[in-house]
Amino acid sequence: MTLDILTDLNPSPRLLLGPGPSAVHPRVLRAMSTPLLGYMDPEFLKLMDETVALLRHTFQTANTLTLPVSGTGMAGMETVLANLLAPGEKLLVCSAGYFANRQEEVARRHGIEVVRVDKPWGRPFSAAEFEAAVQQHRPKVAALVHAETSTGAVQPLEGFGDIAHRHGALLLIDTVTSLGGVPLKIDEWGVDAAYSGTQKCLGCPPGLAPVTISDRARAAIQARPTPPDAWYFDLELLYKYWGPDRAYHHTVSGTLVYALREGLRLVAEEGLENRWTRHAANADYFCQGLAELDLTPYIEPAHRLPSLITVRVPNGVDEAAVRAKLRDIYNLEIGAGIGSLKGQVWRVGLMGYSSRRENLTLLLGALREILK
Numbered sequence: 001m002t003l004d005i006l007t008d009l010n011p012s013p014r015l016l017l018g019p020g021p022s023a024v025h026p027r028v029l030r031a032m033s034t035p036l037l038g039y040m041d042p043e044f045l046k047l048m049d050e051t052v053a054l055l056r057h058t059f060q061t062a063n064t065l066t067l068p069v070s071g072t073g074m075a076g077m078e079t080v081l082a083n084l085l086a087p088g089e090k091l092l093v094c095s096a097g098y099f100a101n102r103q104e105e106v107a108r109r110h111g112i113e114v115v116r117v118d119k120p121w122g123r124p125f126s127a128a129e130f131e132a133a134v135q136q137h138r139p140k141v142a143a144l145v146h147a148e149t150s151t152g153a154v155q156p157l158e159g160f161g162d163i164a165h166r167h168g169a170l171l172l173i174d175t176v177t178s179l180g181g182v183p184l185k186i187d188e189w190g191v192d193a194a195y196s197g198t199q200k201c202l203g204c205p206p207g208l209a210p211v212t213i214s215d216r217a218r219a220a221i222q223a224r225p226t227p228p229d230a231w232y233f234d235l236e237l238l239y240k241y242w243g244p245d246r247a248y249h250h251t252v253s254g255t256l257v258y259a260l261r262e263g264l265r266l267v268a269e270e271g272l273e274n275r276w277t278r279h280a281a282n283a284d285y286f287c288q289g290l291a292e293l294d295l296t297p298y299i300e301p302a303h304r305l306p307s308l309i310t311v312r313v314p315n316g317v318d319e320a321a322v323r324a325k326l327r328d329i330y331n332l333e334i335g336a337g338i339g340s341l342k343g344q345v346w347r348v349g350l351m352g353y354s355s356r357r358e359n360l361t362l363l364l365g366a367l368r369e370i371l372k
C-alpha cells in the first residue's frame with residue numbers, strides 16, 4: 001500500500017453555492033457525530049417519529065404516509081413513480097426542464113406509459129395549460145417539477161390539485177430544490193405525492209429522500225393488482241417500519257436520520273415563513289449584485305426560483321474557466337448549465353445554510369475580480 005492513500009482526509013473548505021449539495025449546517029454535522037443506536041432501539045424509534053412529525057410540518061401536510069426513503073432525490077422519484085403507477089398505466093409529464101425528463105426516463109424503465117407535454121425550458125405551465133393536458137391525455141398521474149434546478153424556474157401549483165382531481169388524476173411533484181426554502185403547501189395545493197432530497201434547502205448531506213403521499217394516492221397504491229416492482233422502494237413495506245408496526249425492512253442510516261431530524265428542527269426553529277423570506281431576500285440581494293456586474297439572470301423575476309439562480313454567461317466568457325477560478329482561488333463552488341442550457345448559464349444555489357448574505361457578497365466580489 002503506498003503512503004499517499006494513508007494521508008489524512010483533508011477536503012478543502014469549499015463554500016458550496018452550486019445546485020447541490022449545499023453547505024451542511026454545523027448543528028447537523030454535530031448531530032452526525034453522535035453515537036449510533038440500533039434501528040429498533042426505542043430511543044431511535046422515538047427519533048424516527050419526531051423526524052416524521054417535523055417532515056409533515058415542513059411539507060405542510062397531515063399525510064400519514066410521510067417518511068424519508070433511503071437514497072438521494074432520485075430514490076424519491078423512483079419510489080413515488082413505481083408505487084403510484086403499475087406497468088401499462090399512464091403518466092403525464094409536464095416538462096419545462098431536465099428533471100421532468102428524468103421523471104419520464106425513470107417511469108419508462110418501470111413499464112409505465114408516459115405522455116410528455118413540453119414547454120420551452122424555464123417557462124412554467126399555467127393552470128389552463130395544465131388542465132388542457134390532463135383533459136386531453138387522461139392520465140392516472142400528472143407530474144410536474146416544483147423547482148426546476150436545471151433552469152432556475154419555479155412552477156406555481158395553487159389549484160393544480162383540484163384540476164387533476166376534476167379529471168380523475170393524481171398530482172405528483174418534485175420538490176427536491178424547494179422543500180424547506182420555497183413556499184410549498186402540499187395539503188392546500190391538493191398534491192397527492194411529493195419527493196425531495198436532504199442536500200438542498202434542508203442543509204443536510206445527501207442520502208435520504210423525504211416522500212409524502214396523500215390518502216387518495218395511498219388508496220390507489222393499495223388498490224394495485226400487483227405490488228410495486230421495486231421491493232426496496234415499496235412504500236407499504238417501508239411504512240411497516242416507519243409506522244406503528246416496526247417491522248424490519250432494511251437497516252436505515254441512523255446517522256442520516258440524526259442529520260435530517262436536526263435539519264428539520266432548524267427549519268421549525270427559524271419558522272417556515274421566515275425561512276422562505278430569507279431565501280427570497282437573499283435571491284433579491286444576489287440579483288441586485290448581478291445587475292451591478294452587468295450580469296443577467298436567465299429567468300424573469302415572476303418565475304425566478306429563490307433557491308437557484310441561473311445566470312447568463314456573457315458573450316466571450318469561458319464559463320468553465322470562471323468556475324475553475326472561483327474554486328481554485330476563492331474556494332467557491334457554483335454549477336454549470338445542464339441539458340439545453342449547457343455552456344449558456346451558471347447555476348448558483350442559495351439553499352439552506354448556504355443562503356446567507358455574507359456568502360453572496362463573497363461570490364459577487366469574486367466574480368467582479370475574475371470578470372474585470
Ligand SMILES: Cc1ncc(COP(=O)(O)O)c(C=O)c1O
Nearest residue numbers: 072073074099149174176177197
Ligand atoms: C429537481 C431535482 N429533482 C431530482 C434530483 C435528483 O436528486 P439526487 O441528485 O439527490 O438524486 C435533483 C438533483 O439535483 C433535482 O434538482
